Amino acid sequence: MKKEKKRKLIFLLAYVLSACLAVYVVRPYYFYSILIVLAPPSIANFLWLKNSKWKILAFSLLTLLLFAPPVELATRLADVWDVQSIFPRPFGLIPFENMLFAFLNFFWGLSFYVYFSGKDSNNSLSPRMNYLIILYLIFFLIVFGFYFLDKNIITTNYFAMAVPILIVPAIFIFGKYPELIKKTFFTTIFFATVFFVYEMVSLQIESWWWPGEYLYSFNVNGKTFPIDDVIIWYFLSTPVLIGGYEFFANGYGSQK
Numbered sequence: 001m002k003k004e005k006k007r008k009l010i011f012l013l014a015y016v017l018s019a020c021l022a023v024y025v026v027r028p029y030y031f032y033s034i035l036i037v038l039a040p041p042s043i044a045n046f047l048w049l050k051n052s053k054w055k056i057l058a059f060s061l062l063t064l065l066l067f068a069p070p071v072e073l074a075t076r077l078a079d080v081w082d083v084q085s086i087f088p089r090p091f092g093l094i095p096f097e098n099m100l101f102a103f104l105n106f107f108w109g110l111s112f113y114v115y116f117s118g119k120d121s122n123n124s125l126s127p128r129m130n131y132l133i134i135l136y137l138i139f140f141l142i143v144f145g146f147y148f149l150d151k152n153i154i155t156t157n158y159f160a161m162a163v164p165i166l167i168v169p170a171i172f173i174f175g176k177y178p179e180l181i182k183k184t185f186f187t188t189i190f191f192a193t194v195f196f197v198y199e200m201v202s203l204q205i206e207s208w209w210w211p212g213e214y215l216y217s218f219n220v221n222g223k224t225f226p227i228d229d230v231i232i233w234y235f236l237s238t239p240v241l242i243g244g245y246e247f248f249a250n251g252y253g254s255q256k
Helices: 003-026 030-037 037-048 055-067 068-077 096-116 129-149 158-176 179-204 227-249
Strands: 217-220 225-227
Touching: 003 030, 003 096, 030 037, 030 096, 030 129, 030 179, 030 227, 037 055, 055 068, 055 096, 055 129, 055 227, 068 096, 068 129, 068 158, 068 179, 096 179, 096 227, 129 227, 158 179, 158 227, 179 225, 179 227, 225 227
Parallel strands: none
Antiparallel strands: 217 225
């Protein structure tokens, strides 16, 4: 890694740690803690890109609008997690704060990956994005359709939800292109670190909490911390996000 990128990497880590400390001391509402901890490094990292800005922004927005709401709806029905809210919730369930968090998760994750590990060389979306949009729409319509017909059908636990939205795509993408796994490693470790620090702070100041049932849970200073979260969010969501971006947005492997 070049010296300039090393300096920027140190800057990102130092900022997150400093911002998390500030949030722990000040204890702002969850919405403001997201703006303090995640928004500035996301924007800075995005601005470092030269050729991939539009593609990353488009992919992140599409994923936010079509993928994040049904996931949040189904998991909130099962009371998998909850967060501190200051805005009205659509359907009484979907926190605006989590939609902002989800967008920055996609947006910063991909900006970081492309800048530090990927190729910042192409700003055009692959035709495969049409297939992803169709998959997103099907998933969106199924979840919201069953919400109005019978909520119990889509009320599921954390790990069960991960099977169709993360595990199946991971098997398809990385089974077809196993070399992509190595490309996701650095970004996954970086964000696992960021997620862990931010989550520990958020749990202690009660920005979010885990009220459901999980594979196994730890007690962290009186707060529930599920192992499901470590497996699914820390170490599975980031590789699948990158794999999906490479396959659908970049058309990875289509020129081989």
